[in-house]
Amino acid sequence: MSSPPLVDRLRARNWRLTAQRRVIAEVMEGEHVHLSAEEVLQRARQRLREVSLATVYNTLNELVAMGEVKPVDAGSGATRYDPNTGASHHHLVCLGCNQLLDVYLDPSATAIELPPSERHGFRILGEEILFRGWCPSCSDQV
Amino acid sequence: MSSPPLVDRLRARNWRLTAQRRVIAEVMEGEHVHLSAEEVLQRARQRLREVSLATVYNTLNELVAMGEVKPVDAGSGATRYDPNTGASHHHLVCLGCNQLLDVYLDPSATAIELPPSERHGFRILGEEILFRGWCPSCSDQV
DNA sequence: GTATATGCAAAGCATTTGCATTAAA
DNA sequence: TTTAATGCAAATGCTTTGCATATAC
Numbered sequence: 666m667s668s669p670p671l672v673d674r675l676r677a678r679n680w681r682l683t684a685q686r687r688v689i690a691e692v693m694e695g696e697h698v699h700l701s702a703e704e705v706l707q708r709a710r711q712r713l714r715e716v717s718l719a720t721v722y723n724t725l726n727e728l729v730a731m732g733e734v735k736p737v738d739a740g741s742g743a744t745r746y747d748p749n750t751g752a753s754h755h756h757l758v759c760l761g762c763n764q765l766l767d768v769y770l771d772p773s774a775t776a777i778e779l780p781p782s783e784r785h786g787f788r789i790l791g792e793e794i795l796f797r798g799w800c801p802s803c804s805d806q807v
Numbered sequence: 808m809s810s811p812p813l814v815d816r817l818r819a820r821n822w823r824l825t826a827q828r829r830v831i832a833e834v835m836e837g838e839h840v841h842l843s844a845e846e847v848l849q850r851a852r853q854r855l856r857e858v859s860l861a862t863v864y865n866t867l868n869e870l871v872a873m874g875e876v877k878p879v880d881a882g883s884g885a886t887r888y889d890p891n892t893g894a895s896h897h898h899l900v901c902l903g904c905n906q907l908l909d910v911y912l913d914p915s916a917t918a919i920e921l922p923p924s925e926r927h928g929f930r931i932l933g934e935e936i937l938f939r940g941w942c943p944s945c946s947d948q949v
Numbered sequence: 950g951t952a953t954a955t956g957c958a959a960a961g962c963a964t965t966t967g968c969a970t971t972a973a974a
Numbered sequence: 975t976t977t978a979a980t981g982c983a984a985a986t987g988c989t990t991t992g993c994a995t996a997t998a999c
Contacts, residue, residue: 823998826997845988861989864990865990868989884987885988
């Protein structure tokens with residue numbers, strides 16, 4: 666059910682494990698993590714002072730290439746990185762404060778397959794659903 | 808069924824109609840238009856030499872604010888702008904060449920409502936579905 | 950005539966890159 | 975020892991902004 670920690674999976678891939686990569690991977694551990702590169706940097710620095718933003722980007726890009734992390738682009742601003750690649754889920758974003766939450770749809774209801782007539786000859790690899798709305802506290806302020 | 812041309816709808820809103828805004832609106836007329844700001848500029852300039860990129864951005868942002876155009880962020884690079892706000896549809900993007908196509912799902916199958924238990928107290932305004940895959944010609948090249 | 954749009958050039962962010970230095974294996 | 979990662983600073987790409995000028999109404 667639950668997979669081994671990210672750091673262990675990375676070690677198993679023979680990924681060259683530097684101190685920087687280790688702390689970044691530790692920051693990216695978890696189920697509801699949706700951090701921007703800048704936020705990853707801040708948290709990584711709490712564990713290890715010598716981490717640079719360039720290394721955060723390099724590392725996140727590699728994790729994305731490996732399929733260990735998924736970039737989430739909800740418009741407005743910076744890409745956020747989601748380490749939850751196992752369980753199929755989607756996202757809910759607040760139009761006010763931009764916060765990003767995971768949402769889980771009933772897989773039976775989520776038969777969101779593109780009918781062949783709408784595939785335009787593409788080899789479909791996946792789909793992303795983004796719900797937009799106002800979170801409770803932003804709703805109040807409007 | 809089909810709404811009046813964009814330019815007419817804008818006039819009806821008492822939108823100050825400059826030459827630049829008119830040509831930009833003309834470029835944004837249509838059902839399967841997914842242009843970036845830069846592309847809008849190029850096409851607008853074919854009709855009117857004195858249009859600047861700043862004006863294109865200003866105008867597109869206003870059209871978005873009015874709800875006449877929807878920004879589509881498919882990752883990698885520039886936002887594209889979609890004037891098809893009437894018919895509910897979704898998007899298919901090629902991982903290779905980045906081309907963006909409209910796809911129409913059967914509305915009955917598209918009962919993609921977020922169950923209350925997954926709404927986190929949000930007032931949901933809408934949802935976007937993005938399918939990713941390889942288009943025929945990019946498939947061949949891999 | 951007055952409020953508002955335009956265009957330019959500069960500024961702002963997010964992200965990438967080149968290259969000398971450093972560290973993992 | 976060799977190969978690859980780091981960090982800095984500069985460069986890039988997209989988008990926004992300030993302000994003087996021009997224009998729709």
